[in-house]
Amino acid sequence: MNGATPPPRPTPLHWRTLLPVALALVGVLLALATRYGYHRDELYFRLLGRHLAAGYVDQPVGTPALARLTTGLFGDNLVALRLPAALAAAGTALLAAALAAEFGAGRRGQLLAAIGTATGVFPLVDGHVLVTSAIDAPIWLGTILCSVRALLRDPRWWLAAGAVAGVGLLNKQLIVLLAIGLAAGLAAVGPRRTLRDRYLWLGVALAAVLGAPSIVYQVTHGFPQLAMASALSSHGGTENRIEFVPFQLVLLGPLLVPIWWAGLRALARRPAWRPVRCLVVAYPVAGLIALVGGGRADYVIGLVVAFFAIGCAVLDAPPTVPAGHWRRWLRLAAVAVAVDAVVAALISLPVLPVRWAGRTPIPALNPAMRDAVGWPAYVRQVEAVYRSVPDPAATALLTGNYGEAGAIDRYGTGLPAVHSGQNELWEQGPPPDSGTAAVVVGIAPEQLPGVFGHCEVRDRLDNGVGVDNEEQGRPILYCTGRTAPWPTLWPRLRHLD
Structure with a gap:
């Protein structure tokens, strides 16, 4: 911008390639929905869904409302309850492909982004059970995608970013972490003029309006979420702080770290991507807030998925790499995604019979599996x-x-x-x-x-x-x-x- 290198041109989304990935993911998740049993949080949301309110002491109304909606429509069963989580996982995969397309990824890069996101360790865990983080994943990635479009193409996309974030406030207040991170990034590395953009502030206002039930509940009840955050920090905060940094390497899977690191590195270095360099700053800022507060490592997975999607664009369209090297890197990335998918499925999904799984390290690696048994x-x-x-x-x-x-x-x-x-x-x-x-x-x-x-x-x-x-x-x-x-x-x- 300002006469410098122009921003990347987005490529069309290859829907015929991407939709089968999303549909296959939903099919697999729903086919395995009745294995093992309810997660403890799902049993809780089922209870809260019968007592809908503007908010609760430990969370907004979004996920309990979804639990009530789908079980009311399709019956009080696991498949109905978990349908929103499966759809959210598929939506996250498609959003990852769309973000890769914003940075110039073609069909192969978009496909890599969609499959890698769909089969990552934590995305599969969240896609299998209806928990707040399952719904939070597409909220974060949708907000990031709209923010990228606002910064690279048209500031009116801030309105869409605000709308998505506002809906997110009805599910989980963690979207505020992303907002703080983006604001810090804009202040630190720019473009600072964005902080004066009327569309940005209209987006903020729209987020506040859509998230008003959650905000009003917090104000009128003495901000119980702060007491809840303090309680969670005192109970499991030390363990979360110890695990936070190393667990960043397994959010999607260790084999995919080079890809999302390539995306982060390219964001920091490529002149054409300077307008969205605030994402590079948003990651440590949001991560530091979560770390100090004793939050879980997956609180910032939305940014990791964004970097992975951008990394897929880097692999699909490297500017200065000979064609032979480029194809070799792309093949290696595809192999990494395939191997990661197999390992992630064994850890994240109820693939093994429950008696076999109990004799393996899987329950220790995947607390969600433990909480769905017995x-x-x-x-x-x-x-x-x-x-x-x-x-x-x-x-x-x-x-x-x-x-x-x-x-x-x-x-x-x-x-x-x-x-x-x-x-x-x-x-x-x-x-x-x-x-x-x-x-x-x-x-x-x-x-x-x-x-x-x-x-x-x-x-x-x-x-x-x-x-x-x-x-x-x-x-x-x-x-x-x-x-x-x-x-x-x-x-x-x-x-x-």
């Missing part, structure tokens, strides 16, 4: 304990976390309404005050000081397949002699994590 078995144990108590009608049912509560709600028969002190479930209130006994799931007796006069362990949760997850081995208690009315005791049981 729920029906756990609920059967709870039912057995509940049926054995002297007066079931006067016995409350408590759980230590939302996964246990959601599983009991989904699979339980002949059980009372379940209550939990975790996150938004605490806000739904305590059990009825009739009776002084309770079956308590997943909470050790020493965690209930002064709540009951006596607690005894009646059983311990066992998924029966040897997968060591958060529930495995936790007690099922029968507690009697409640010491005070539930409204008095309920504040003691609240926890954010």
